[in-house]
Amino acid sequence: MYVIIAGGGVVGYYTAQFLNKADHDVVVIEEDKARAEELSEKLEAVVVNGNASEIKTLQEAGVENTDVLLALTGSDESNILISILGKQLGAKRVLTRITHIEYSEDIFKKLGIDSVIYPELAIATQIEEMVRDPDITGFAMLDKGDIDVVEFRIDQKSKLIGKAVDSVKLPDKSKIVSLVRGGKIEVFKPGLKIQPGDNVLVLTNNKEIQKVEQIFSK
Known part of the structure; x- marks a missing residue:
């Protein structure tokens, strides 16, 4: 192998x-x-x-x-x-x-x-x-801890549409770790833009999860 x-x-x-x-x-x-x-x-x-x-x-x-x-x-x-x-x-x-x-x-x-x-x-x-x-x-x-992955669906009204994944400002301990489009994981490249219907997975923690949710609910 x-x-x-x-x-x-x-x-x-x-x-x-x-x-x-x-x-x-x-x-x-x-x-x-x-x-x-x-x-x-x-x-x-x-x-x-x-x-x-x-x-x-x-x-x-x-x-x-x-x-x-x-x-x-x-x-x-x-x-x-x-x-x-x-x-x-x-x-x-x-x-x-x-x-x-x-x-x-x-x-x-x-x-x-x-x-x-x-x-x-x-x-x-x-x-x-x-x-x-x-x-x-x-x-x-595995047991559940303080770290979690939250999945956000990007709808037609989201203000994140058209933004590059690497330009989305998240709290210090949170990161976008994956973007799923049409059922397939997109390879992260500089400038990869968020589109309607995308599913965005964010690695975050209990202290920052509300702030992250606010960013993706705008």
């Missing part, structure tokens, strides 16, 4: 080692230049130095051809965004590392994330099993 690992920390490093030994083709994306050089020396894998949450970096890693994208950085929020973007760009499956925040199962299903990895419960060998077996998801262990 062709596997991309976003994040070259401890979890990403040992997972790459296990996947190499299992004869998978591995590409590791690491943002820190010095760490990327170190990984290049230690691993039998292609190492891309860049930000995995950027389209150009994922494309450089070959995301459109990957069988599995593993989002294994140390940030839950970054991993979710990487997974969404990877799915939009053509990754067949995405596995996402979640650490500090408890999310509900519905959130991951809405975002198209196939499987969830808990470092406290899944060591590198278990991750390798998840790569091989699509039926292992980890969803059963």
